[in-house]
Amino acid sequence: MRNVSEIIEQYLKQILQQSPDQAVEIQRNELAEQFQCVPSQINYVISTRFTLEKGYLVESKRGGGGYIRIQKLCLQSHASIIDFIFQTIQDQIDQASSEGLIYRLKDGGHITVREANLMKTAISRETLQIKLPMRDQLRARILKAMLISLLS
Structure with a gap:
């Protein structure tokens, strides 16, 4: 059985693949509620599995309308x-x-x-x-x- 971190990672990768611009904006609290975990679990997944070295650019905006934006970088040329x-x-x-x-x-x-x-x-x-x-x-x-x- 996979752990929650792996399930969250696969979910995020799946919605990134379906996105036409290879980017997704998520609400940390909403995602934590969806997977019935604490918001810090979402932070952990993003900070360890979606790094620049692994080909992702992560941007976050804190506050009331805050979000986390994950974008897959394409290396073509x-x-x-x-x-x-x-x-x-x-x-x-x-x-x-x-x-x-x-x-x-x-x-x-x-x-x-x-x-x-x-x-x-x-x-x-x-x-x-x-x-x-x-x-x-x-x-x-x-x-x-x-x-x-x-x-x-």
Whole structure:
């Protein structure tokens, strides 16, 4: 049986797919009521499953008429993929974010499963056994080099 977070994630992904502009605006409290959970559960799902690294742009407006807008980013051109990589990685990147980026590129068909697995192994904290923040900086340099080489 799937947990509530997975059910909420699948629901949001489904309505995003059905949206012509790959975007959806939701009311956090209404969604929490629909799934009979606390609003912080909705926050958790959005902050962990709908990140920039995974290909989503999240915008929220607080207050009485507040909403959360989730938009799926489309990476179609070579230039947009390279821009996305440099925007996401910058000078350093943690392991979770880098794995999210690799997942996004694999899911979009830009890299193979084998390439994704090789990259995850090369940038893992077990492989890069040095202290932070140097580890995140080295991970960023390695990941950028591998992705640019693969996508050029």
